Every structure is written in structure tokens, then in C-alpha cells.
Amino acid sequence: MIEIRGLEKYFGTLQVLKGIDLTVPKGEVLSIVGASGSGKSTLLYCINALEEIQAGSVSVDGTDVHAKSTDINALRQKLGMVFQQWNSFPHLTALENVALSPRIVKGKTKAEARDIAATRLEHVGLGDKLNVYPNALSGGQQQRLAIARALAMEPEYMLFDEATSALDPELVGEVLDTMRLLAEEGMTMICVTHEMSFARDVSDRVAFFHQGVIEEINTPDKIFGAPKSEHLQKFLANVR
Amino acid sequence: MEPTISFFSGLQISDIWYLIEAAWRTVMISALAISIGTVLGVIFGWILYEGRWAAALTLGPFLDVFRSVPLIIQLVLFYNFAPIIGLNLDPFFSGVVILAIYCASLVANVARGGMEAVSKSMRRAARSLGMSYWQDLRYVVLPIGGRAVFPSWVGVALGVMKDSALVSVLGYIELLKASQILITRTQEPLLILTIAGAFYFALSYPISRYAASIEKRWAS
Numbered sequence: 001m002i003e004i005r006g007l008e009k010y011f012g013t014l015q016v017l018k019g020i021d022l023t024v025p026k027g028e029v030l031s032i033v034g035a036s037g038s039g040k041s042t043l044l045y046c047i048n049a050l051e052e053i054q055a056g057s058v059s060v061d062g063t064d065v066h067a068k069s070t071d072i073n074a075l076r077q078k079l080g081m082v083f084q085q086w087n088s089f090p091h092l093t094a095l096e097n098v099a100l101s102p103r104i105v106k107g108k109t110k111a112e113a114r115d116i117a118a119t120r121l122e123h124v125g126l127g128d129k130l131n132v133y134p135n136a137l138s139g140g141q142q143q144r145l146a147i148a149r150a151l152a153m154e155p156e157y158m159l160f161d162e163a164t165s166a167l168d169p170e171l172v173g174e175v176l177d178t179m180r181l182l183a184e185e186g187m188t189m190i191c192v193t194h195e196m197s198f199a200r201d202v203s204d205r206v207a208f209f210h211q212g213v214i215e216e217i218n219t220p221d222k223i224f225g226a227p228k229s230e231h232l233q234k235f236l237a238n239v240r
Numbered sequence: 241m242e243p244t245i246s247f248f249s250g251l252q253i254s255d256i257w258y259l260i261e262a263a264w265r266t267v268m269i270s271a272l273a274i275s276i277g278t279v280l281g282v283i284f285g286w287i288l289y290e291g292r293w294a295a296a297l298t299l300g301p302f303l304d305v306f307r308s309v310p311l312i313i314q315l316v317l318f319y320n321f322a323p324i325i326g327l328n329l330d331p332f333f334s335g336v337v338i339l340a341i342y343c344a345s346l347v348a349n350v351a352r353g354g355m356e357a358v359s360k361s362m363r364r365a366a367r368s369l370g371m372s373y374w375q376d377l378r379y380v381v382l383p384i385g386g387r388a389v390f391p392s393w394v395g396v397a398l399g400v401m402k403d404s405a406l407v408s409v410l411g412y413i414e415l416l417k418a419s420q421i422l423i424t425r426t427q428e429p430l431l432i433l434t435i436a437g438a439f440y441f442a443l444s445y446p447i448s449r450y451a452a453s454i455e456k457r458w459a460s
Contacts, residue, residue, distance in 0.1 A: 050364050077370040085362075089384070091384055101371060
């Protein structure tokens, strides 16, 4: 379970998160929607401590993420993350991209790591691209590679930061399909997304961010069918 | 009949061997200086990259001095003043020390550029997989940044190899010094300098070809 209490985050004097309270139980798929600059992505970065926080707390399965005593490298293995930029390691093949962290972080042997990597790439539909370098892959394939790479660490949670925003429109579908597959398999997921159809169809709950606060959080039916907040109504009118 | 004394004699086969030996000494001093300079330069580059203003105020000016003062002045100053602080280095080691620091001062900025070429997002992706700071540096930043600035590094390395000719002013007999000695004896500067130039070319060209082939392999 991910528990966020009173989270505040500043960049200099600019406050981007103004007291976030959010609990994500195991098995839930939560989508976060909202205008750009509303603090959605920053929240994800605070969950796996890629950003420091100024007030409040984040805990993952009871471990305080931002405590000095926390082994953050161990904790991050529980929290897979996929970024807007695919960030494939350009000097490694698809297989090596995925096998790298199981080997150096988890201490798997080379053979074990390669097996894990091959299985994960198969899983995301890249079984025929094992020995291909990222620059020979399309954006959608590279993003699926990034998903496989995160999954290879056997995370219990997956954080998606606008995973499809940088993709050409015709490539969005294959990445969303992979995310759907994960959701069906019961992965706990927090997805910052601009894909309203994904948020509506796949999520258990949808959170609407507005200027650093969660203005409304509810089931997709309620969020899309009966939005209460004026900002959310405006937002939905604009994205439709 | 008075015997004639000949002060000058023509170029002989043994002289070519002499030049080859001298070329080998150029290779030795260059390889040593470039190796040490590159390792130091990467460390300095990392300090400049990571240390921000504290490093910029201390290491930065130090490296600027070595980058800006002509190498020949550095060599002569170091060779003549090192003994004052108790360092009695022969011309070879004096040359290695100065060439290595000079090389490091150039590589430092190349290395920093390489590290800056790796996006913050890429590094976050590495860290999000559970990699420590050092694993990120070793497995992500150095290989990716290294490839980005490899051509610049090759340029620095070839430059240092050619600049090693200046160590001849300390009396170390490398290619240029050997050529001067032969010129004095044979009085054939044109021929011998052409041969020496060809030696430098023969040393540089394979390196730049090899570097180009590595770049091509990385690009595919």
C-alpha cells in the first residue's frame, strides 16, 4: 500500500504540491489526470524519492520513503517507473537494457539476468527484438522496452509518467495495450496520463489534479459521468 | 697527403633504426601521459560536473592555467624548478608529469561535457531501477557520455602525442630530438624532417582510422 500524507513540494519558492493525501491499496489502478503543470508528475517523483519533499510523508508498505535511514535503492526495486521519455540505454541491446539492473542491482548471474530479460521482453511483445539496439526500435517499441526493463526488477507497484505523451499517435495504442495487460494481471499502477479513454476504461479510480491539490478523486464513472468540481468540468470539456 | 676530415656524413640505414627507436620513445611518453591524463581528466571532469561552484572556484582556474600556458614554458619551468622542491626527475618523467596534467586539463572539460550529455531523465530512469549513484555513473553515464565525446577525446589524445615533441627541449630523445641530431650530422633537414613527419603521420593515422571505425560501430 502506498500512503501519502500532507505532502508538500517546492521548487525554490514555487509550491507545486500543496498538501496531498492519497492512499493506493495493492491491486488498484489509479489514473491521475489534470492540466500540465498541476503537479501530477512531481507526485510520482516524490513516491520513489527522485524528488525530495518539504513536508508530509510518503510510505510504501509501511516504509517511510524519505527517511534518512531508508535504503532507497532497495525500496525503488519495488517501484517500477516508466517515463515520458523512453530513456532506453542506447549503448545496450534490448536484452542488455533489461538484463542490466537484475544483474548489477539484484546480483543475478549473467545467464539468469538474460533469462529474466528474455521473458519480460516476450511479455511486452518484443520477443523478436532481443538483440536489436534501441535506435532501431520505434518509439512505441522503446517504451515497451522501458516497461519490460522496469518489470524485470519484479516491482510490486508501477508508476507511469505520461508514458504515451511523447509517442506518435499511431504508436500510442500498443503501449496502452501493454499497460492494460499489466492492469489485468493485477499490477498496482499509478498512471499520470492524458489518455482519457485509458483512465476511463482501465482505472479503478481517477484523481483530478488542479494547481497542486487533488481536487476530485472517484471512480471513473463519477469523474467522467458526474464531475462535481468546476475545474474538472472545464478540463473535461477541453480534452474531449 | 693530409687526411681529409669529414664532419658530415650521409643518411644511413642505421639512422632509420635510430628514428624508429625514437618514434617508440614518442609512443611511450605519449601513451603514458595520455593514459594518466585521461584517468585524471575524467576524475577532474566529474568533480567539475558534480562539484558545481566549489569546484569551479578551485579546480577550474588550476586547469585553466595548464590549458592556457604554452606547453613548452610549462616543461621548462617544471624541469628546472622541480629540483628546488626536491623533485629530481629525469627529462622523461618531467615530460610525463607535465604532459599528463596538460592532457588532464583538456580531458576534464571533454569529460564534463560527456556527463552533461546524459539527460537528467536518463539518470532518473537508471536510479528508478534501483541503481546506486555509482552504478548509474559506471553503467549509464560513462558509457553513454563517453561515446558522445569520444571523437573529442581522440582529438585531444592525438594533440598530446604531437605535443610530446616539445619534451625534446628537456633533452629527451624522442622523434623530433632524434631528427635534430641527425640533421646536425647529415645537413639534410628537408629529407629528415619529411621522414620524421611521416613517422608522426604513421602513428596518428591508424589511431584516427581505428577511432572512426569504433564510432561507426557505435552508430549502427
